[in-house]
Amino acid sequence: MREIKFLFAIWKTNLLSIMEFRVPFLTQVIGMILNDFIYFAIWIIFFKTFNEVRGWGIDDMYITYGVLASAFGLVALLFGNAFNLSEIINQGRLDYYLSLPRPVLLHAVASRTIASGMGDLSYGFLSFAISGQFSWDGLLRFTLATILAAVVFASFLILINSLAFWMGMISNLTGLALNAMITFGIYPITLFDNYAKLILFTLIPAALIGAVPAEFIRDFSWQSLAELLAGAIIFLLIAVSVFRLGLKRYESGSAIQVEV
Amino acid sequence: MKGFRKYWAIFQITMINSLAYPGELIGRSLMIVPFMWIFYELWSVTFRSVGTNEINGMTLYSTLWYLMMAETIELSRPALARTISDNVKDGSIAYILNKPYSFLLYHFSNSMGETVFRALVNALFGSVVVWWFVGPPPGPKGWLFAFIAVIGAWILNFCITCLIGLSAFLVEDVAPFLWIYQKFIFILGGFLIPLNFYPEWLQKIALALPFSAMIYGPSKLFVQPSLELLGTVLFMQAVWIIATGTVLILSFRRGMTYLTVNGG
Numbered sequence: 264m265r266e267i268k269f270l271f272a273i274w275k276t277n278l279l280s281i282m283e284f285r286v287p288f289l290t291q292v293i294g295m296i297l298n299d300f301i302y303f304a305i306w307i308i309f310f311k312t313f314n315e316v317r318g319w320g321i322d323d324m325y326i327t328y329g330v331l332a333s334a335f336g337l338v339a340l341l342f343g344n345a346f347n348l349s350e351i352i353n354q355g356r357l358d359y360y361l362s363l364p365r366p367v368l369l370h371a372v373a374s375r376t377i378a379s380g381m382g383d384l385s386y387g388f389l390s391f392a393i394s395g396q397f398s399w400d401g402l403l404r405f406t407l408a409t410i411l412a413a414v415v416f417a418s419f420l421i422l423i424n425s426l427a428f429w430m431g432m433i434s435n436l437t438g439l440a441l442n443a444m445i446t447f448g449i450y451p452i453t454l455f456d457n458y459a460k461l462i463l464f465t466l467i468p469a470a471l472i473g474a475v476p477a478e479f480i481r482d483f484s485w486q487s488l489a490e491l492l493a494g495a496i497i498f499l500l501i502a503v504s505v506f507r508l509g510l511k512r513y514e515s516g517s518a519i520q521v522e523v
Numbered sequence: 524m525k526g527f528r529k530y531w532a533i534f535q536i537t538m539i540n541s542l543a544y545p546g547e548l549i550g551r552s553l554m555i556v557p558f559m560w561i562f563y564e565l566w567s568v569t570f571r572s573v574g575t576n577e578i579n580g581m582t583l584y585s586t587l588w589y590l591m592m593a594e595t596i597e598l599s600r601p602a603l604a605r606t607i608s609d610n611v612k613d614g615s616i617a618y619i620l621n622k623p624y625s626f627l628l629y630h631f632s633n634s635m636g637e638t639v640f641r642a643l644v645n646a647l648f649g650s651v652v653v654w655w656f657v658g659p660p661p662g663p664k665g666w667l668f669a670f671i672a673v674i675g676a677w678i679l680n681f682c683i684t685c686l687i688g689l690s691a692f693l694v695e696d697v698a699p700f701l702w703i704y705q706k707f708i709f710i711l712g713g714f715l716i717p718l719n720f721y722p723e724w725l726q727k728i729a730l731a732l733p734f735s736a737m738i739y740g741p742s743k744l745f746v747q748p749s750l751e752l753l754g755t756v757l758f759m760q761a762v763w764i765i766a767t768g769t770v771l772i773l774s775f776r777r778g779m780t781y782l783t784v785n786g787g
Contacts, residue, residue, distance in 0.1 A: 294699020301706035435550025
């Protein structure tokens, strides 16, 4: 409970901080909504020409793309430092969080809000609203699926970035992993054979932030909910364990760091 | 000639510098591998579901090699707009302005130096994957024509990204312009889907805009080289380079009048 209060306090401060500069904030939000919309137009063109790919059509894409955008946006808004945790580790900036009486990982990743995340989050809901499959219970499922997909996504980012404890500079690897996760997440799952699907549920869990949540939103089933819940819990546990294990190896120099 | 030599030296220094960290260069270029794999999956399924070997003049083979070239051009672009925008915002632009070279040509040489090896390594990794899936690349004519058109694409990209970077004189954050520019390249440039697969009306619009001269033109020349197409692509590139280049020079001059640098 104490940690939840603490989290809300950080988020409130972050939000106030980015809202301080209203015009850049609004430019980023509107810019990102436009950006997502233009990107999605690719799929509209594709499915206009080819109708469907192994049973996967434009309606499925609206939901898949929507839930992925919202999950991405939620992580960017609430846990913005999950994207650059490896830099924080390598630059010795964990010192600041280690010296405070709060959980290091939670404090570190929640200490940054990426304004454009608000655009992604909003676009996702917009995409669901215009998918032609909107319903009120569907909206509840969309919200739940977004939260669970965001947990998987944030855990994946923490896991990959935590490898910096062992490997040092890994900006290429984190960039590659992030791109792979998003790219595989927005492509129809029906494209892939069973071996590829195994990878998309484990090594690069893109299916858990795209296809599986989309399936759950379209049509409730206990199986897809169980898959999502299990994915979120397992990846979160692995991410936290790997970070804690790595933290034992953490060392920093005497550089003076200022965290704003 | 003397003027040209200094920019050539800047180009060489940046190019050699990009080789100083081979791990970084290779790591960055590995991104093309999953992209080409997923494109293979998407297009092989699509061609099979349509039940034909050729759609609007493109086969699976030519589509995959087209996308390899398109990915190489896009993934090799340096983050110039961000660099220039940072130069403007933090005042470091002053360090370049007081040197005996042109700000724009300095950045041009610098960005070209960054691009060359990145493009080569991207093309190498991309080619290995696509060769594995659909067979050997097109002949030397395709490589030659594409190479000529890619140089035009880089110059055009320089003009547009430089303009976006310089917009930092007027707006606080240039990132949204960059995102939208990138998405226009994705859609109207034919980066993710060759323009051949677009509805005719959209093809006409896309072909008249600069984005297709940057991605679709060179990539199409790579898989279906012809003198006629080369002429068309180079003409479109020239028109857009003159148009955007003129706006860029005027904007730069105008931007200089806004510039205030305080100490440092």
